[in-house]
Amino acid sequence: MKKNIFLLAGTALCCACWSLSSCNSDEVDYTHLPKDAKLSLALQGSSPQIETRATATDFPTNEGNLQRITVGVFFANGSTNVIEELEAGQLTAGATTPNILCAAGNGQTVIVVANTPASLFAGASTKADFIAKKVSLQQTVSGGNTWQTADNLPMSGENIVDIAPGSTPTKATVSLSRLVARVSVGSIRTEFAPTGQYGNATFKLTDIYAYNVPTTSNVESGTTLFPVTTNFTGGMNDTGVPVTGSEYLMHSLNKAAAGGSSANLINGARYWFYTFANQEGTQPADVTTPHPLKLVIKGEFDADGNGSKPAVTVHYPIVVNKAQAGTSFTGGDSNNGNSNVYRNATYDVSVVIRGKGSDSPEEDVEQAYLVVSVNVAPWAINLTQEVIFD
DSSP, X not given: OOOOOOOOOOOOOOOTTOOGGGOOTTTOOGGGSOOOEEEEEEEEOOOXXXXXXXOSSSOOSOTTOOSOXXXXXXXXXXXXXXXXXXXXXXXXXXXXXXXXXXXXXXXXXXXXXXXXXXXXXXXXXXXXXXXXXXXXXXXXXXXXXSSOOTTOOOEEEEEEEEEOSSSSOOOOOOOOEESEEEEEEEEEEEBOOTTSTTTTOEEEEEEEEEESEEOEEEOOSSOSSOOOOSOEEOSBOTTSOBOTTOGGGEEEOOOOOEESBXXXXXXXXXXXXXXXXXXXXXXXXXXXXXXOOEEEEEEEEESSSXXXXXXXXXXXXXXXXXXXXXXXEEEOOTTTTBSOBOTTEEEEEEEEEOSOOBXXXXXXXXXXXXXEEEXXXXXXXXXXXXXXXX
16 A cells, blocks of 8 residues: 655754763753754645545545645654644645754654644644644535545654764654545445335435544544544434534435336445544443444335335434444455444445335344445555655
């Protein structure tokens, strides 16, 4: 998998009063070290393509774009060396950013966070302060839209490097990964058995939405799952009513009613959502009620297909990454089927409807009535960047 690469190099510092090779974090007053090393970035590979609402036949190509990055450099004791924010105008492909001044020292942690709000990290006095900062999922909604855009996905990564005095450059790599996962559906079709209970039934697709979506995440780069949260939202609530402010987690459709064994109801289009990692699916039941991430298919179900009785609103909630009867997995790894949703992974779902859905997204559908195929994959970031201390 291609990843964002950041290269760092350290150059000479005139510090005759101390030696990096003999000092440790207890002997050095880091707050008063001279900041006369220089940091600059050269960018390559950023795509100018802008894609917005998820209605295409394939996924966007700009999910690795950087609109803004923040670079935090922290001494071995966790105190802040420097925090520098670089705006979109400074991240032009092939350009060199302004120099960033910082101090030398051994065992420094370099953290890079991309596509987060301006000034989010201002005033962070330690590494712990920095990585504890919260990012809102609303950050994926840009430009005044009411839907998510692909080119502003939050990311983070880190590495430890010795920035030593002397003329020999010190280099390190920092690999970015997205803080979000992408959950999508590429096929929805009916398969009502002619001789079964719902042999004459029809289903009219009206909505696709995400449910139990974590609304915030910290920016810690060394984890694929984030701490249990109590902050959830969805495109609709548990009664199937749209949630104001979360319209970006819902796609409203108006498809024709389908019966029997139908073709793909979404005609080869893909609908997707970006969501933070979610371990709510497997948290202990005695802690609080689990909130597994769900992709929900909503529509009108007519049991006999002739309109003799009014069609009823039904939901087909799919617990993302849950192993159960009627669900199969391809791709992925040992994390398949554990009900957790991991950062920087994609979950592409195909759905076959064989019976009546539930009254609420909280209520799971009888598995005989729903067949789900899930393709799980890591998510490549095709952007290479270089950071140089000179």
